[in-house]
């Protein structure tokens with residue numbers, strides 16, 4: 001299902017209004033220092049009032065069946081607001097992983113609970129090196145029919161709170177995807193200290209943890225590659241939203257802050273910084289929205305566009321977040337100011353799926369270079 | 370697509386099939402084959418240059434006679450009376466065909482001066498010049514910049530003094546593209562030295578064969594001479610050649626400048642498109658055994674991200690236009706990016722090629738890049754410098770306070 005422009009506009013206003021009420025800066029600050037790093041009551045409202053977790057779950061599994069375009073709008077708004085919630089892990093990582101697995105039974109078991117907000121979920125691929133390359137996975141699965149997982153996972157988003165953890169582990173057939181219940185015996189999850197405290201991450205230790213195979217044995221490479229495309233476009237939307245917010249904050253400050261008897265925005269060095277940020281933000285929105293549109297159309301051009309969006313938005317957000325501090329001067333460097341929250345989110349998003357060296361090669365690979 | 374657009378598309382294809390060959394498939398590009406030219410400006414000797422212009426005019430005439438010469442123009446002046454969307458659709462389809470390059474006629478004349486004449490000229494001038502321009506008979510140039518008035522265009526000093534029914538123009542214009550081929554020029558002149566500078570300017574349409582108009586070619590750093598100095602000495606222009614009000618020329622200038630930004634900086638096909646094509650750049654790396662160089666690969670990826678994102682931005686503006694929404698700042702952003710992308714592509718190629726870009730070894734696709742490299746500095750200047758474009762974005766889009774101005 002896709003929504004027309006006025007529908008998207010309505011969706012955006014509804015989400016923005018909700019986030020302005022439920023996720024203002026002081027709430028973000030409180031949550032990022034608490035455990036869990038989200039408010040279950042707000043998550044329940046996001047699900048009951050706005051049906052956000054149901055957004056991209058197909059209708060046959062109790063969801064609303066929307067696609068990347070609608071998801072992109074929601075993520076832009078969440079990026080602006082730095083929402084602390086298990087949305088990214090559940091909707092942007094776990095849902096596409098289940099769908100890409102082609103495993104109808106697993107979808108039927110997990111997706112309805114996700115759609116109605118009862119279940120949160122995440123995807124655990126990276127280990128201590130932080131790479132999302134399934135070839136580098138060393139966690140192992142043994143058994144047949146009754147699988148047990150052993151090894152470690154790191155950088156698992158919302159890994160201490162997710163009810164369902166999708167874990168990539170190696171079998172004789174190659175990297176495969178497994179479903180693990182958070183309460184399973186042998187599983188421990190410890191919170192990691194993070195650069196960006198608004199996105200909780202965990203280290204998992206798996207000691208013969210009972211697990212269920214999701215999709216075919218050896219299929220994880222294909223599944224993760226598909227998820228990475230979709231998730232990096234989702235991330236790109238979140239980045240574009242954050243970058244737009246930084247630009248707006250800078251422009252507003254440059255209009256009102258006076259030095260030498262004039263607004264600082266009338267100094268060209270500041271003006272041009274803001275114009276450079278605008279250029280980055282416009283490119284970022286164009287790239288992330290185009291990729292989302294191509295995903296929704298299931299176009300052949302999607303993989304290239306996804307790679308462009310990931311690289312373009314990573315850089316745009318980083319530029320915007322850095323210059324936002326510069327334009328604000330000393331106050332921008334204080335803990336009390338919001339600028340560092342965006343800076344932290346920008347840097348951690350840029351590196352989340354491996355960083356520039358990885359995404360540049362991904363792009364060139366898709367272009368046949 | 371609605372029926373009207375379907376019919377239009379079919380018409381366009383029928384017309385192009387009858388008059389042009391399909392362009393070679395650009396995806397099937399092979400290193401070492403075909404024209405390796407990367408010229409942005411022409412550096413042809415004068416006879417060949419005139420031949421190039423003749424071919425452009427002929428093609429424009431064929432377009433016009435078949436109803437595609439001025440798709441958005443009003444019918445009373447020879448246009449087709451259709452929407453900007455039809456224009457976009459036509460351009461997209463024409464790009465699939467191998468047709469003469471009409472830049473000489475269309476960038477300044479049809480893209481910038483035509484719309485200004487339509488908006489501000491008296492009816493007899495519209496009758497006289499609009500059909501002639503869009504039929505390819507008349508070429509127009511923009512006589513705005515002066516030695517002392519570039520970015521600060523409102524400080525023009527070329528004088529126009531009233532004498533009965535005429536005006537007498539004296540002064541010097543500079544950097545005037547295509548003046549050597551032009552029949553008319555749109556000039557900004559100072560008519561009231563007492564008024565604040567934006568309010569003492571008047572615009573005139575100057576026949577380029579009027580006595581006292583002298584065009585002197587100005588050699589560019591590329592070696593060619595696409596632009597000129599234009600000296601105006603006692604040039605008599607009837608008052609009915611005035612555009613807009615006396616002392617109201619700044620409004621006229623803004624119409625031109627607005628169209629300039631929309632025209633300059635659309636991603637070109639042809640040699641410039643080739644410079645930014647991933648296939649071409651990849652082939653360049655393979656041919657020079659640099660395909661595995663990690664530092665170069667990272668730079669290539671960064672460049673391609675910008676090239677492709679700029680393309681998406683343009684596509685978004687076009688789609689907005691198609692659904693009847695006025696595009697936002699995309700045009701100004703893409704003008705800035707266009708100059709930067711080409712500049713970075715040329716310097717990237719130079720890092721790949723090394724010494725093969727400083728002297729011609731005769732090897733295909735190597736020294737040719739120097740032509741583009743030498744054109745890139747102009748792209749950060751013409752149509753508003755980078756600095757001026759950033760001022761515009763900051764002030765008009767972000768609402769930052771204006772600079773202190775004299």
Ligand SMILES: Cc1cc2nc3c(=O)[nH]c(=O)nc-3n(C[C@H](O)[C@H](O)[C@H](O)COP(=O)(O)OP(=O)(O)OC[C@H]3O[C@@H](n4cnc5c(N)ncnc54)[C@H](O)[C@@H]3O)c2cc1C
Nearest residue numbers: 511512513514519520544545546747750751752753754756
């Ligand atoms: C290839 C080419 C073709 C051209 N064709 C035409 C044409 O057909 N008709 C025509 O009328 N003109 C034409 N031009 C002229 C062009 O519009 C001017 O060159 C341009 O507007 C800059 O003016 P200038 O060269 O006088 O530079 P200046 O205005 O003297 O600028 C010099 C430097 O100072 C900077 N600067 C100036 N003011 C500011 C400011 N307020 N803030 C920050 N920086 C500033 C500029 O950005 C630039 O870096 C052409 C130019 C080129 C290169």
